Amino acid sequence: MVNFGSRGKVVVRTDKKVWLAGHLSRDLILKVSPTFSQAANLLADISLLRVTRETRARLLNAAAFTPVYVLLSYAPLWSQPQRLLNGRGQFLTMGELTRLVREFVAQNNAVQIKHVIQILSQEFALSQHPHSRKGGLIGLAACSIALGKDSGLYLKELIEPVLTCFNDADSRLRYYACEALYNIVKVARGSVLPHFNVLFDGLSKLAADPDPNVKSGSELLDRLLKDIVTESNKFDLVGFIPLLRERIYSNNQYARQFIISWILVLESVPDINLLDYLPEILDGLFQILGDNSKEIRKMCEVALGEFLKEIKKNPSSVKFAEMANILVIHCQASDDLIQLTAMCWMREFIQLAGRVMLPYSSGILTAVLPCLSYDDRKKSIKEVANVCNQSLMKLVIPEDDETDESKQSLSLQTEPKEESLSQQEVTSSGDCSIGGSVVEFSPATTDRVPVTLNLDGIVQVLDCHLHDSATGMMTRIAVLKWLYHLYIKTPRKMFRHTDSLFPILLRTLSDESDEVILKDLEVLAEIASSPAGQTEDQGPCDGSDMRSSQSELHIPVKASQLSSSGTKGMECSPSTPTMNSYFYKFMINLLKRFSSERKLLETRGAFIIRQLCLLLNAENIFHSMADILLREEDLKFASTMVHTLNTILLTSSELFQLRNQLKDLKTPESRNLFCCLYRSWCHNPVTTVSLCFLTQNYKHAYDLIQKFGDLEVTVDFLTEVDKLVQLIECPIFTYLRLQLLDVKNNPYLIKALYGLLMLLPQSSAFQLLSHRLQCVPNPELLQTTDSTKTTLGFKKATATNIDYLELLQHFERVQNKHLEVRHQRAGRGEPPDRRVVL
Secondary structure, X not given: OEEEOOOOEEEEEEOOEEEEEEEOOOOOEEEEEOOHHHHHHHHHHOOOOOOOHHHHHHHHHOOOOOOEEEEOOOOOXXXXXXXXXXOOOHHHHHHHHHHHXXXXXXXXXXXXXXXXXXXXXXXXXXXXXXXXXXXXXXXXXXXXXXXXXXXXXXXXHHHHHHHHHHHOOOHHHHHHHHHHHHHHHHHHHHHHHHHHHHHHHHHHHHOOOOOHHHHHHHXXXXXXXXXXXXXXXXXXXXXXXXXXXXXXXXXXXXXXXXXXXXXXXXXXXXXXXXXXXXXXXXXXXXXXXXXXXXXXXXXXXXXXXXXXXXXXXXXXXXXXXXHHHHHHXXXXXXXXXXXXXXXXXXXHHHHHHHHHHHHHHHHHHHHHHHHHHOOXXXXXXXXHHHHHHHHHHHOXXXXXXXXXXXXXXXXXEOOHHHHXXXXXXXXXXXXXXXXXXXXXXXXXXXXXXXXXXXXXXXXXXXXXXXXXXXOOHHHHHHHHHHHHXXXXXXXXXXXXXXXXXXXXXXXXXXXXXXXXXXXXXXXXXXXXXXXXXXXXXXOOOOOOOOOOOHHHOOOOXXXXXXXOOOOXXXXXXXXXXXXXXXXXXXXXXXXXXXXXXXXXXXXXXXXXXXXXXXXXXXXXXXXXXXXXXXXOOOHHHHHHHHHHHHHHHHHOHXXXXXXXXXXXXXXXXXXXXXXXXXXXXXXXXXXXXXXXHHOOOHHHHHHHHHXXXXXXXXXXXXXXXXXXXXHHOXXXXXXHHHHOOOOOOOHHHHHHHHHHHHHOOOOHHHHHHHHHXXXXXXXXXXXXXXXXXXXXXOOOOOOOOOOHHHHHHHHHHHHHHHHHHHHHHHHOOOOOOOEOOO
């Protein structure tokens, strides 16, 4: 044991031996170590005590495990804590240290307190020896307890060495560091908030600690810190956000769980408005949502759900524009949960923010459009994406077509802070109110931010999706709907892109889906009929020679359309019978496509033309195509195309009015159309005859059939005659069959039918026509008292202003060209047309 010497010296007694250790001025008895050798090391290490080398050697070599008591002086002060804490007799040491610090507190001796803390930190907590570090941690906690409410004055000095020990390689020391910091924080309470960032940073590391005890200790400290933040109104959120933004990108599951738990806590505190800083952490939240742990994914989903609820409650305080691109990125995620959640957020943003989202339309469409082709495995994502697409489309309004910069910028009510958002895409022009399109977040909001439709970006995205062969059917349909909508709402701006879009729109006509083709035709029809597409040059766009000018075509344009600003509302149908400079270009390129893709003509040609007749003016379509085919160099294609057009003309219900117009030839327009059709129809002899039957030009039909004897009769020719006979038996030619009753007034009709009968071999068509002609009554039996009068019901006066002789000569010239071409092909060894051996 330790006794006092007679001259103020330390006397160390172990069993039977006593050594003189050194001089002291004041004394304090503490239990330091249960081992004699450790006590000897202590004494030998004290430079202020005069210990000889011999005494030191005896102490070191002493074989004793007897408790040793050392009497130390208070002076010098800095050495006392070092001697008090080194060893394993901490309980008594901590009590004495606490009493010492409390004395300093009572004396208001801040200098001495800082000295104590400094020695505990530098000499022990940051020591190279594990036991010293452990003693230092416990000493710092004891100091904090002794300081009480005054600990807040020394928190920086108390916390820093403890946080350094969080990185210690020894898990036990990390646990003691947690324990020490818990005691420090528990005493200081709200005073630790200025140091919250460093505490949070340290805790975020311990949350991922591999040792379960350390992790458990960090959880206790974490709960304590959360309680302090929750009950305080002095939390510095602005200073914390940068750290949160950094830590939220951690890949460790436990660290992610720690981050999410804190976000949930901060979101639940009424005095903390985390929504203002959501753009800073939203991307990290979506990344955490893709974690492999179901628990973490669920926590993150809950956090995002809470934020979305808050957004719906307070849309006026939401920075929609700053988060738009973040959502665009995650709407394209491969993880289904991330994609669905981001898509739901996008849906709410578009509906809540309205036109604020317009500058980001191209990015939104890039993310949304591919989702529309998802199968039932991703049905939820597909449905939400469809709502996003429809909602975004509704934001485009006719005012977006204004060319004046002051009118391009459409204002809406939003937060003043959003004036700095998306500066690259938002114009700086004057404000302009747009009736019902203004989104009012709150009555008190009066600031306005201009929003401009980024049409170039949207068109680029749509064009890319059409060019991509992997694009799904529903996506292609949505793209075409967008193009149609843009041509309706912003025609003048859209026509700047028409030349680049036109080729891919024509190529889309070869799509496998009928629905895609229908939408594509709607877009092309709108391009061809919109007044905004009218230019001074209305001729053919490929430089080909035009025999008949554009003015020959039937173009009923209303005065209101000529003076319109170019915008076209939803109430204006694409079938408006107008024609602009793109109409003729469309017809030329459509026929070129049919010529290059004969399969398209065979499988979809009739379907495409019939739909165009519904969308546009049928007379214009047939007139322009006939005019183009008149100059077609590929005579075989011209013949095939004329046959297709004639079949459509005679059989399609969509062309009922056009047939009636041609049947009577009462107007100059109808006679002009007949002549135009006739000249092109001459590429196919049988179709020319059928056109004459349709227009009731029976004498000319008979004259044509007389010329058939000079033609080269092929199997294809006879097949077409067979089909014509079948058509005569259809309801379309009911009027023709009834005219057979008036033999006297329709002699050339009967002659023409007999002429067809003579052309046919003994076939089913021959039998059919023969039976029909056998039903023609004897004219002598039909004579009445009024037989000398013309039966008005069946009289067909020859149409005036039509030079039938010239038409007949034109027919001969065209057929001679066909004969010459066939002979040239035969001379080159090309497969000839199928011929019949007569």
